[in-house]
Amino acid sequence: MLSQISQLLPPELKRLLENLPPEAKMHLEEVRIRENRPLEISFKGQFKFADASGRLLSGPDGAYAPTAEQCRKLLERMTNYSLYAMEEELRRGYITVTGGHRIGLAGRTVLDGGVVRGIRDIGGFNIRIAREVVGAAAHLLPKLLDRKRKTAESTLIVAPPQQGKTTLIRDIARSLSYGVKKAADGTDWPGKKVGIVDERSEIAACVRGVPTFDVGPRTDVMDACPKAEGMMMLLRSMSPEVLVADEIGRAEDAEAIREASHAGVAVIATAHAYDARDACGRPELRRLLQDGSFTQVVELKRTAEGIMHRIYGARSLLQPSSGADIPRMPAVSGFEGHIRSRPRES
Amino acid sequence: MIKLLGAALILFAGTMIGFQQAARIAERPRQLRALSHALSRLETEIGYGHTPLPEALTRTADTAEEPIRGMLRGAAAGLWNADGLSFRESWDEAVRKHWSATAMKKNEQAIVLRLGSTLGISDKDDQKKHLKLALLQLQAEEDAAREEQSRYEKMWKSLGVLIAVLIVILMV
Amino acid sequence: MNIDVSAIFQIAGIGIIIAMIHSVLKQMGKEDMAHWVTVIGFVVVLFMVVRLLNELFQEIKTIFLFQ
């Protein structure tokens, strides 16, 4: 996994990254490169700086500062020497590279009639390393299955950034596509047709339309496609039973999800929000919960042991709550699910 | 006898040098035209196909003829080797390496090298602009080269023979 | 008599070739080059002529007893 990233880096940074302590290398989550400023890396939820020989420092003093030349090379390599082919990505502010890793960009924006047309003079990079954690959804999965209708529950997964949402829904898609042998109640649960709308190429990490992550045998991926349109296209053409999408939130996304739920297709999507209540505060999400497009909400929280989840029913969440206490579904305990973070080198 | 042989040899060599120079001069507009074609193809790949540069280069190389093909191939190949070259470095290296095999001159090389420092690092419109500019400059060079060809091709052919004869006469 | 008749041909040959090179260069618009070629050819021939002249004068000096 690291090799996919390191081949993008200029030689000096590559060497630095290879010399990191094994623990950091293993759990690397982010590499933050800022022109002429200290190199920062993040692993296991903590942030450190690194010096030229790969030693970790807690403060920025003495840390390695990538030069402008290196940043230029990095930009060239991660855009595959073709900035012009990345206009859409630049407008959004990040680039997804082979392996599903996402590189966020910061710099001076180019405006066109008040609309951001792209970024130039890019001076900051945030390389977020995507990890495929097979089995990440194992604990959550039984709660997503709707046995009566022989399909999955429409579920909204909310969490702040960096909590493993994408990793989770990738594994959900994979599990649903493979089917579950010996589910909690002892019965087999056959695989479903899964459609993934992968706007940022993060879920399936497609290279030329073919997923590089294992997303299951019955999964179709609409790569680099706007979510709303992608969902409609999949609905029309691929007849999915489950739709998976990442980071919804815009009005047209909601429209497409509503359309899908009318068609009887389960939708599993993620959204940025601090927690379930916060999600209810966002009008688009709230409306979706109200009209039953999502029947449950999963909240993720990262702790030292791993990623915990908590499940709420949509209806109970929407009851006007007066106090701080969130009403809970009877069947749901506290943060009971424990997703082991077991990275697999891909 | 030896004298005669030497004279014949000098004569032959001179004639050949003259013909080669003439061929070089005739080759130059042709190669310039080929280079223009390759660049406009590259422009299409970049402007309409949004093809990533390494792939656009290889595709363009496939349709081009030698020596331009080798140059474009070299530039594309340099990109993904382990040295972490930037595009400009890779392009410079490939151009300089393959330039001696072409009949083109320093002027064109400067145009092509300048293009190398802009390719791939800006948005589509900018890329197209740079390519257009390079094409325009190459077009001007080509016109000049054509005129030169009509003038100098014959000259070199006769000059080669004449100089050879002169040397022979002086040495007898 | 160490200079032989072929020298005459040589000079004539040089003259003709230089003339041709000159006209070719001139036609192609390289007047300055043509000019230089002519000058060089001229110097070469002049050198030959002067050498012969020197020889003649030496000969005459010895024959007609100028001492």
Added chain:
Amino acid sequence: MEMIQIVGLGLMTTVLILVIREQKPMFAFLLAAFAGLFIFLYVAGKIEAVINVLEDLANRSGIPSIYLKTILKIIGIAYIAEFGAQIVRDAGLESIASKIEFAGKVFILVMAIPIISVIVETVLGLLPAGSG
């Protein structure tokens, strides 16, 4: 047979000069000069024999060698002046040619002064002493 050779050489050179004169008059001039020099040189070799005979005769008849030497010098000057004047005339510079000839004449005159004076003295000696 040498005469034929010389004539052949002359004809051939003339043809070459005519050919070159069209393009490069300068080379034509040089060629003419060269051919002239060549022939002159050739002939000079022959003259040596004649001069040897003359010397021999002069020695036997007891004429002082100074006279013969002077005469030879005069002949030499005449040759050179003639040759130079011809070449220059070929190049079309008549005035220079005549100056060379003039210089030749003056030098011959200067050379001839001792001989003339001897002749004058001889003639005076021949005349009866008191006749004038």
